Amino acid sequence: MDIPRAPAPKLGRYLKGGIAAGAVVLLSIFLTSLKPAAPTVDRATLWVDSVRRGEMVREVRGPGTLVPEHIRFITALAAGRVDRVLAQPGQHVKPETVLLDLSNPDVQIQALQAEQQLAAARAELVSQRTNLENQRLTQTGLVATTRTEYFNAKREAEVAESLGAHGGMSRNEAALAKDKAVELETRYSVEQQRLALMTETIDSQLAVQRSQVDRLRAVAEFQQNVLRSLLVRAGDSGVVSDLTLQLGQYVLGGTLLAKVVQPGKLKAVLQIPETQAKDVAIGQKAAIDTRNGVIPGHVIRSDPNAINGTVSVDVALEGTVPGARPDLSVDGTIEIERLERVLYTGRPAYGQPNSTIGMFKITEDGHYATRVQVQVGRSSVNTIEVMRGLNVRDSVILSDMSQWDNVERVRIKR
Numbered sequence: 001m002d003i004p005r006a007p008a009p010k011l012g013r014y015l016k017g018g019i020a021a022g023a024v025v026l027l028s029i030f031l032t033s034l035k036p037a038a039p040t041v042d043r044a045t046l047w048v049d050s051v052r053r054g055e056m057v058r059e060v061r062g063p064g065t066l067v068p069e070h071i072r073f074i075t076a077l078a079a080g081r082v083d084r085v086l087a088q089p090g091q092h093v094k095p096e097t098v099l100l101d102l103s104n105p106d107v108q109i110q111a112l113q114a115e116q117q118l119a120a121a122r123a124e125l126v127s128q129r130t131n132l133e134n135q136r137l138t139q140t141g142l143v144a145t146t147r148t149e150y151f152n153a154k155r156e157a158e159v160a161e162s163l164g165a166h167g168g169m170s171r172n173e174a175a176l177a178k179d180k181a182v183e184l185e186t187r188y189s190v191e192q193q194r195l196a197l198m199t200e201t202i203d204s205q206l207a208v209q210r211s212q213v214d215r216l217r218a219v220a221e222f223q224q225n226v227l228r229s230l231l232v233r234a235g236d237s238g239v240v241s242d243l244t245l246q247l248g249q250y251v252l253g254g255t256l257l258a259k260v261v262q263p264g265k266l267k268a269v270l271q272i273p274e275t276q277a278k279d280v281a282i283g284q285k286a287a288i289d290t291r292n293g294v295i296p297g298h299v300i301r302s303d304p305n306a307i308n309g310t311v312s313v314d315v316a317l318e319g320t321v322p323g324a325r326p327d328l329s330v331d332g333t334i335e336i337e338r339l340e341r342v343l344y345t346g347r348p349a350y351g352q353p354n355s356t357i358g359m360f361k362i363t364e365d366g367h368y369a370t371r372v373q374v375q376v377g378r379s380s381v382n383t384i385e386v387m388r389g390l391n392v393r394d395s396v397i398l399s400d401m402s403q404w405d406n407v408e409r410v411r412i413k414r
Contacts, residue, residue, distance in 0.1 A: 038368065038411045039404060046412070047399040048362065049346035051390045056344040058336040058380040060280065062310065064270035066290070066328045068261040069316075072236040075256055077229040080104040082249045087258075089243050093234040099258055100232040100245065111227045114220040121216045125209045132202045139198055143191045150184035157181035238262045241326070261326055268297065268315040270332040277302065277311035279336045286315045289331045292323045299334060333381065343386040349400040353379035360410060362395040369397055371408045 080102030087099040160177035234240070243258040245251065268288045272280060280302050288295045301314035315332055351357030354377055360369035374389035374396075390396065404410055 038409045039407060040411045040413050041369075041404075043412050043414045045399070046397050047346075047349070048395055049398050051343060051345045051386060051392055051394040051396065053341065053343050053392050056339040056342050056380065056383055056385060058279070058339065058378060059333050059382075060272055060276040060336060061331065061333045061381045062270045062272040062313070064268050064288075064313075064315075064330050064332050066266045066288075066324060066326055066330060067269050068263065068326050069265040069267050070236075070238075070262045072234075072238070072260040073256060074099070074232060074235065074258045074260065076102070076232075076251050076253055078104055078107050078226045079250070079252045080107070080230050082245050082247055082251070085243075085245060085247060087234075087240050087243060089240050091240045092238070093240055093260060094237050095233065095235055097234045098231055099234055099240065099243065102230040102232065102251070104230060107223075107227050107230065111220070111223040114216070114223040118213070118216040118220045121209070121213045125206070125213055128209050129206055132198075132205060136195070136198050136202065139191070139195045143188070143195050146184065146188045146191045150181070150188040153177070153181040153184045232257055234260050236260045236262075263325060264320075266317055266324060266326065267300070268295075268317065268330055268332055270313045270315060270334070271310040272313050272334070274306040274309055274311050277306070277313065280311075280313055280334055285335045287333045287335075288315060288317060289333075290324055290328060291330075295319045295324070336380075339378070339385065343390070343392065344383050345386055345390070345396060346398045347379055347382055347384040348396075348398045350402060351376065353377065353384065356389075358405075359390075360397040360401055360404075361390065362397065362412065366414075367412055369410050369412060 081104070082100060083103050084101035085099075086101065087093060087097065093099070157174075157177040157180070160174040163174070238260040239262075241259040241261050242256070245257065251257065268286075270286075280299060282299055282302070284299045286297045286299060288297055295317050296319055297315040297317045299313060300316045303312040305311075313332075313334065315334070348357065348359060356373055356375045358371050359374045361372045362369045372389055375387040377385035377387045379385070401410075
């Protein structure tokens with residue numbers, strides 16, 4: 001038979017429920033207070049460097065090519081057709097070596113016309129000199145004749161004056177003789193002045209024609225030079241480059257026909273990022289890597305303009321390396337300065353010089369890396385100056401850690 005039970009006290013049930021609810025709240029508070037687990041990073045994928053104090057060499061680096069220091073560009077003075085190709089690229093030549101033979105009948109005709117005009121001007125000069133000299137001689141004879149007539153008239157006037165004084169000649173006749181003498185004196189003076197003027201102007205008249213001859217001679221020489229230029233010569237010792245013309249090809253005046261370079265005298269032209277080129281100066285040391293060796297050098301020129309974000313810097317080479325030739329691709333490093341007793345580390349893959357960046361510093365046990373704010377200063381190709389935030393022998397991660405920007409600590413998996 002059923003035995004009736006006494007009902008449980010309600011106070012006990014409320015107590016148990018309160019304890020359970022409190023346990024749930026405490027557990028929730030505990031769980032929310034726990035830090036999220038640090039993400040794991042494979043140690044083999046990290047680029048790690050230590051912080052050290054000492055001499056830091058600031059350098060900039062850029063790609064470039066080797067180019068000859070001396071290049072002679074050979075261009076066409078006149079248009080012409082290629083009749084003969086007498087040299088090939090890579091051939092060693094001397095200044096008198098003929099590279100090409102061009103032809104242009106118009107140039108030949110112009111040279112002949114210039115010679116004809118020069119000959120005509122020279123003949124005109126001779127004719128003018130002869131005519132002026134004849135005129136001078138004629139005037140000299142006229143002056144002599146007038147002088148004789150003047151002196152005769154003067155003597156006759158004196159005789160007439162004497163006879164008139166003694167009644168041997170009328171006064172009218174004596175006066176006429178005197179007037180004739182005065183007239184011939186005037187004519188004699190005028191003819192003398194005319195002779196002097198003619199003598200003085202002969203040289204100036206001939207000078208005008210001489211200048212015309214000189215101008216035509218210059219034109220004729222120029223046309224002869226143009227005609228001779230159709231036989232294209234190297235003009236300098238070196239190696240032929242960029243000679244690509246073929247037989248029968250027609251070239252215009254001013255067309256580049258070939259280059260003559262001196263392969264033993266090369267320089268490196270580096271393309272330095274414009275953000276780094278501001279510290280480049282003339283005379284700074286440089287090292288040029290040709291893949292076959294490293295050639296020392298120094299900066300001789302820096303282009304004042306930037307093109308496509310880079311600045312061209314010329315480096316004079318102080319040595320030679322076998323296999324160095326024009327247009328060879330190289331890498332160049334320029335030493336900007338040496339900083340003594342500074343704190344520095346490897347340059348990270350992120351951040352800019354003279355700024356504050358977040359870097360992960362590896363803990364002493366090597367299992368974790370925590371983010372620290374580091375103030376950096378001047379930078380080089382592979383190193384950067386540490387101003388604040390790190391100490392000597394600290395190990396930092398230089399790899400790109402941008403994917404962990406939202407965490408303050410990572411675990412390093414070995």
